[in-house]
Amino acid sequence: MLTYFRNDYAEYSLDEGILYITYLKDVSIDLNAAIQIVKDRLSLHESQFLPVLCDIRDVKEVNKSARAYLAIEGSTLIKAVAFIVEPPVSEMLSEFYIQTSNPPVPTKAFIDMEEALAFLNSFK
Amino acid sequence: MRQINQMLLEMASGNFFYRLERSSQNNNVEALIIMLNMLAEEIQEILIHQGYANTNETFSxxxxxxxxxxxxxxxxxxxxxxxxxxxxxxxxxxxxxxxxxxxxxxxxxxxxxxxxxxxxxxxxxxxxxxxxxxxxxxxxxxxxxxxxxxxxxxxxxxxxxxxxxSTNQAEIEKKLKNRITKSTRKEPSLETKKNTSKTPKIRLSHDDIRKIRKGHDIIVNNLDKELPSLRDFALQLGTNEFKLKYGFKELYGTTVYRFLLLERLKKSKMMIQYTDLQLKSIAHMVGFKSFPHFSRAFKKHFEYTPSELRKKALNEEI
Structure with missing residues (x-):
């Protein structure tokens, strides 16, 4: 069973039923990147719905078409998403995304890792 | 700061295609920049979309x-x-x-x-x-x-x-004018139906738009469930069937049912491509009652069948 994966944009690891995605330093996400990110994520799912913890502290930018893809296609097989953010940049980014792209799965941003895990554990 | 001012000035004059360059620092200015860039993207999209929804023709x-x-x-x-x-x-x-x-x-x-x-x-x-x-x-x-x-x-x-x-102001004005002339042309047929004098083109209040947006979100969040009749759905949203139908088309450029179908197909496509769940259960998960029905709709839209897509995905040809 595959529990770790890395591509040009992020590192993925699966631990105790939670999928951790950590975006790499200074990545700019456009539509092609978003498609790759979602595809690689789904390869770890093995057809199961999972809660996802997404560390976006190092993301540089995500453009509009990528945001739309991540919100709709990107929510496939996701039970809930917790973003790990750091004010102000990534916090703003997540707020903007949640407000305007309206992902259809429960999505919340956290500064504190423990709180994020507690949120995700309620969806396990 | 000078660049931010410049960008704001451009936006104020209707030029939403400019962006600010991001650095990797994490501070308030950078947060403002990322917000400004995304805001400009959203506004640009809305302006184009408005053109699209109004005329229902390809945008210029x-x-x-x-x-x-x-x-x-x-x-x-x-x-x-x-x-x-x-x-x-x-x-x-x-x-x-x-x-x-x-x-x-x-x-x-x-x-x-x-x-x-x-x-x-x-x-x-x-x-x-x-x-x-x-x-x-x-x-x-x-x-x-x-x-x-x-x-x-x-x-x-x-x-x-x-x-x-086109985000050119003149271009938008032109479209708006087109729209107005078009709708006045449409009016007579409405009038003859209703036999009332000069019914103005239906106006959507902010409240209506909010309700229709909510309807949109409900659909996206409940693709697996059967959509109630439009009448009941409209009631649930606190509006009426006519406004829902008209407003949805106006806002999203498509009908409620067509939108639902497309979203379902989109979701099923992701599941077929990236999971090994049975096609039949995928059909069920995206709200289709029978597999043949799903397969037909899928083929009609994508021009290949679900099983063809699965086969290709398994062989890693795509």
Missing amino acids: QIVQMTFLLDEHGHVIMTNKEACNILSMLCTDIINKPFETLLIKKSQTKWKQCWESLVLKNLHDTSLELIFKTKSSLIIPKVCHITTCKNKKEEQGQVIVTIIHQ
């Missing part, structure tokens, strides 16, 4: 910038609009290498593209490049690159064209 596209390059990649000619947008003088652009107009990251991309272009005789391609204006605002654009040959000249020349979907 205007050529924004054109550059004619010689065989060394130097600019020979350009148009006035390009100078305006980049806020440079024509003489600043002419005879300079094309890459001087781009940000660093795009310069490498351009060079790679150029090398492959030189090898080919006649070639068309497109490439996303990021332009930098004199006031350091950036403009990300997809460029269309064409090589042309002339019988007399041995050396080929290259045309770079940048198309922009």
Whole structure:
């Protein structure tokens, strides 16, 4: 069973039923990147719905078409998403995304890792 | 700060295609920049979308910038609009290498593209490049690159064209005018039906729009469930069937049922491609009652069947 994966944009690891995605330093996400990110994520799912913890502290930018893809296609097989953010940049980014792209799965941003895990554990 | 002001000024004058360059710092200015960039993207989209939803025709596209390059990649000619947008003088652009107009990251991309272009005789391609204006605002654009040959000249020349979907105020006004004239043309049929005098075109209040948006979100969040009848759905949202039908089309450019179908198909496509769940259960998960029905709808939309897609995905051909 595959529990770790890395591509040009992020590192993925699966631990105790939670999928951790950590975006790499200074990545700019456009539509092609978003498609790759979602595809690689789904390869770890093995057809199961999972809660996802997404560390976006190092993301540089995500453009509009990528945001739309991540919100709709990107929510496939996701039970809930917790973003790990750091004010102000990534916090703003997540707020903007949640407000305007309206992902259809429960999505919340956290500064504190423990709180994020507690949120995700309620969806396990 | 000066750049932010510049960007805001451009936005105030209706130019939403400029962006600010991001650094990797984490501070309030950077947060403001990322918000501003995304805001400009959203507004740009809304303006185009409005054009689309109003006229229900393809949106108009205007050529924004054109550059004619010689065989060394130097600019020979350009148009006035390009100078305006980049806020440079024509003489600043002419005879300079094309890459001087781009940000660093795009310069490498351009060079790679150029090398492959030189090898080919006649070639068309497109490439996303990021332009930098004199006031350091950036403009990300997809460029269309064409090589042309002339019988007399041995050396080929290259045309770079940048198309922009109209955000030009005049263009929007024109569309709005079109829309108004169109709707007045439609009115007589409405009147004859209702037999009332001069029913104005239905107006959606902010409240209506909010309700319809909520309807949209409900649909996206409940693809697996059966949608109630439009009448009941409208009641649930606190509006009426007519407003829901009309407003949904106006806001999203499609009917409620068609939108639902497309979203279901989109979701099923992801599941087929990236999971090994049974096709039958995927059909069920996206709200289809029978597999044959799902398969037919899928084929009609994507022009291949769910099983063809699964087969290809398993063989990693896609």
